Amino acid sequence: GAVVSQHPSWVICKSGTSVKIECRSLDFQATTMFWYRQFPKQSLMLMATSNEGSKATYEQGVEKDKFLINHASLTLSTLTVTSAHPEDSSFYICSARNTGELFFGEGSRLTVL
Amino acid sequence: GDSVTQMEGPVTLSEEACLTINCTYTATGYPSLFWYVQYPGEGLQLLLKATKADDKGSNKGFEATYRKETTSFHLEKGSVQVSDSAVYFCAQLGRSSYKLIFGSGTRLLVRP
Numbered sequence: 001g002a003v004v005s006q007h008p009s010w011v012i013c014k015s016g017t018s019v020k021i022e023c024r025s026l027d028f029q030a031t032t033m034f035w036y037r038q039f040p041k042q043s044l045m046l047m048a049t050s051n052e053g054s055k056a057t058y059e060q061g062v063e064k065d066k067f068l069i070n071h072a073s074l075t076l077s078t079l080t081v082t083s084a085h086p087e088d089s090s091f092y093i094c095s096a097r098n099t100g101e102l103f104f105g106e107g108s109r110l111t112v113l
Numbered sequence: 114g115d116s117v118t119q120m121e122g123p124v125t126l127s128e129e130a131c132l133t134i135n136c137t138y139t140a141t142g143y144p145s146l147f148w149y150v151q152y153p154g155e156g157l158q159l160l161l162k163a164t165k166a167d168d169k170g171s172n173k174g175f176e177a178t179y180r181k182e183t184t185s186f187h188l189e190k191g192s193v194q195v196s197d198s199a200v201y202f203c204a205q206l207g208r209s210s211y212k213l214i215f216g217s218g219t220r221l222l223v224r225p
Contacts, residue, residue, distance in 0.1 A: 004156070006156075032211075034213075041217065041218075042217055042218075043117075043202070043215040043216055043217040043218060044157075044202070044215040045215075046212050046213070049211065059212075093156065093157070095157075095213075101159060102159070102213060104149075104156040104157035104158070105156050106154070106155055106156040107156055
């Protein structure tokens with residue numbers, strides 16, 4: 001099946017710094033990608049929908065200035081957690097749709113100290 | 114609002130035991146239903162799906178039947194293997210929605 005890759009898989013940063021996570025569709029073009037967040041022992045929650053060439057659509061309660069999303073090409077979307085704090089520590093997962101099916105990246109675990 | 118409820122884990126079984134992971138949903142209308150699996154260190158993978166009532170999805174020995182009467186989509190396998198150890202997520206997608214709604218996930222641990 002189609003492959004979606006995230007980088008980095010793990011990142012540890014200091015409070016107040018910004019962290020960028022990349023999501024790439026390796027063998028298909030994705031005009032739309034989705035960013036999810038997963039807290040320990042909880043479900044995946046959709047954060048935002050990333051649209052190539054236009055602004056992302058954020059879910060209710062997600063701060064767009066906190067979680068910056070850029071979808072600059074048909075194969076790359078980035079999520080930047082700005083001025084990260086310990087409560088932003090989580091597992092972030094992206095996905096992209098190809099021929100009607102959703103494919104997920106491996107996830108990126110962010111730990112903010 | 115729309116939601117998915119799964120049984121809490123972890124579920125610990127011996128190899129060759131029978132597995133059932135319960136999943137129920139609340140939705141407006143008739144969504145498509147999915148089971149995703151997340152193996153250690155990997156991303157989510159689609160395990161099986163069903164798009165309408167009474168459909169049965171199946172893959173790798175796993176099965177789930179879309180039950181409209183009970184709004185359920187329980188995952189079953191007759192004989193689990195150690196390699197089935199993973200986290201399983203039930204999810205729904207509304208007919209007019211782009212948003213996949215997940216359950217909280219159920220961790221399965223199969224012991225040799």
